[in-house]
Amino acid sequence: MRWYARELGADEEAWGNAGLLHDFDYEQHPDEHPLWGMALLREQGWPQDVIDAIAAHYAAKTGVHPTTPIQRYLFACDELSGFITAVTYVRPSKSVHEVEVKSVTKKLKTPSFAAGVNRDDVQSGAELIGLSVDEHVANCLKAMQADADKLGLSGVQ
Template structure:
C-alpha cells in the first residue's frame, strides 16, 4: 500500500474534517520520528495516517481499532503497520514492542494537543507554539479535556525521550503542515 491508497482508504471511512486533520498530524509526527531514527518514512507514515481510520465506524473502546484490523488486512496494509495501529490503544491488549509501535502511541495524543494549543494562539499556527506553552496547557485540566495526559506522559516515557524533547520534536514535525492542521476560518472557544 502506498500513501495515496492509504489516503483514499482514510477518506472512505472518515468524514469528519477534524479527524482527518488529526490523522494528518499524527502522520507528520510519525514521519518525523522515522527521519530522526533512520527508519522507512513512507511505511511509518501509513501507520500515522491510518491509525484512526475506523474510529467513526467503531467509536467504542471495545471496537476501535481491533474491528478495523480485518479491513486493513483486506486492503493489503503491511503487517507491521497493522500491528502498530492495534498497539496504539491500551484497550486492545496488544503490547508495544517495536519502535514504530512506541512512536505511534507517543505521537497520537501529543499531536492533537499541540494542534489544540495552536488553535488558541492569535495566528492559529503551530509556528507560534513552543514547549513552554504546551506544558502550561497540559497543567490546565479544562483545556482540551478529552486529551489523555497520562497517555502523553507514558508515550514519551515508553519512547525513552524526555517530555520536553518529545514536545519540541512533534512541534517541529507539525510545522511544515501547520496550515493543513489549523484552518483559519474555524472558531475555537478559548
Template sequence: MNRDEALTLMYQYVQKDSLRKHMFAVEAAMRFYAAKFGEDVEFWGNTGLLHDFDFEIHPDLERHPSAGAPILREAGVPEEMVLAILSHGVETGVPRDNPLRKTLFACDEVTGLITAVALIRPSRSILDLKVSSVKKKWKNLNFAAGTSREEMEMGAQELGIELWEHVGNVIEAMRGAASELDLVGNPGLE
C-alpha cells in the same frame, strides 16, 4: 502500500475534517521520528496516517482499533502496520514492543493537545508555537479534556524521550504539515 493507497483508504472511511487533520498530524510526527531513527519514512508515515481510519465506524475503545484490523488486512495493509495500529489502542493487548509501535502511541495523543494550543493562540498557527505554550496549558485538565496527559507521559517514557523534548519534536514535525493541518494561521500575530 504507498501514501496514495493509504490516503485512498483513509478518505474511504474518514469523513470528518477534524479527524483527517489529526491523522495528518500523526503522519507528520511519525515521518519526523522515522527520519530521526533511520527508519522507513513512508511506512511509518502511512502507519500514522491510517492509525484512526476506523474511528468513525467504531467510535468506542471496545471496537477501535480492533474491529478495524480485518478491514486493513483485507485491503492489503502489511501486517506490521496493522499490529502497530492495534498497539496504539490501550485495550487491544498488542504490546508496544518495537520503535514503530512505541512512536505511534507517543505521537497520537500529543498531536491533539498541540493542535488545541495552536488554535487558541491569536496567530492560530503551529509555525510560531513554542513548547512553553503547551506547558502552560498542560496542568489545566479542562483544556483539551479529550486528550490523556497520562498517555502522553507514558508514550514519551516508552519512547525514551523526555516529555517536553518530545512535544518540541512533534511541534517541529507538525510545522512541516501546517498547510494540510490548517495551522498556518497568521504567525507572529500576538
C-alpha cells in the same frame, strides 16, 4: 511519525501510514475502534507492521502493547499531536509556528483544556521513546511546523 522515521532511519512510508490510518475508523465505528479498522486493513493487504502499530496504540482494547519502534512512536505521538493541534487552534493566529514548548507544557497542566487528551499517555509515551515530555513536545512541534500547510495549521491569512 514521518519526522521521527526520518530521524531514526526507519521506513518513513510505513510510519507515515500508521500515523495517518490509526484512527480512520473511530468516527464511524467508535465502539469497535481500532479492531474494525485493523480487520479492513488486513483484508486490503496492508503490511502487518502497520496493523500491529495501530493495535498497540490502543492496548487496552487490543491487548497489544507497544514494543517495536513504530508501535512505541505511534503511541507516543497519538495524544500529543492532537493536543498540540488544540493548543494551535486557541491561538488568535491559528498558527503552529507560534506555539512554543512552554505553551504546550503549561496547557498540559490544565486538566480542563482539551480534557479528552490523556495526560498519562503523553507522559508514558515520551518515556516509552526515551525522551522527556519537553523533548518530545519540541520534536513534535518541529515536525508539525515543517508540515503546517499540509496539516492546515499555518494560520489564518
